[in-house]
Amino acid sequence: MIEIQIDNDRRLVLATATGVLSEEDILTYMEEFWSLQGVEGYNELLDLREVKPAVSFSSKRLRDLSQLAASMDVQTTATKFAIVVQDDFLFEFARTYEIYRNSNPQSTKHFCTFRTMQDALAWIGENKLRN
Numbered sequence: 001m002i003e004i005q006i007d008n009d010r011r012l013v014l015a016t017a018t019g020v021l022s023e024e025d026i027l028t029y030m031e032e033f034w035s036l037q038g039v040e041g042y043n044e045l046l047d048l049r050e051v052k053p054a055v056s057f058s059s060k061r062l063r064d065l066s067q068l069a070a071s072m073d074v075q076t077t078a079t080k081f082a083i084v085v086q087d088d089f090l091f092e093f094a095r096t097y098e099i100y101r102n103s104n105p106q107s108t109k110h111f112c113t114f115r116t117m118q119d120a121l122a123w124i125g126e127n128k129l130r131n
Helices: 023-035 059-071 088-102 117-124
Strands: 002-007 012-021 043-053 079-084 109-114
Touching: 002 023, 012 023, 043 088, 043 117, 059 088, 079 088, 079 117, 088 109, 109 117
Parallel strands: 012 043, 043 079, 079 109
Antiparallel strands: 002 012
16 A cells, blocks of 8 residues: 655655555556646655565566656656665665666656665755654
8 A cells, every 4th residue: 555645845745655565556656646636846755665575567567667657757847756665675676667767768757766764855855754
């Protein structure tokens, strides 16, 4: 399950995943994010620190998914998307997605994968999240 919080002051979408993460969870998150009103140009932070890996994308499926997501990017605004993950398998999974997205010429989101929330927030340009 992925819960979405929106911080309009910081123009940041924080998505926190818990439990077992499936392909369906990721696709649902993408659909929900794309349907949100008023978040165009917001940075995103996906927190996967509390996730048990169950993702089984093939490399081709991951590449196809990154192409679909890049085609949905707002073309007029460059944004950042940080992924925070501690599990080694999920870290490599996220890094692979990062490479696909960052190498796609349609993508206007710059992706980066981190092990700590502090590093991710610093990269996005935030020192801390508001409660």
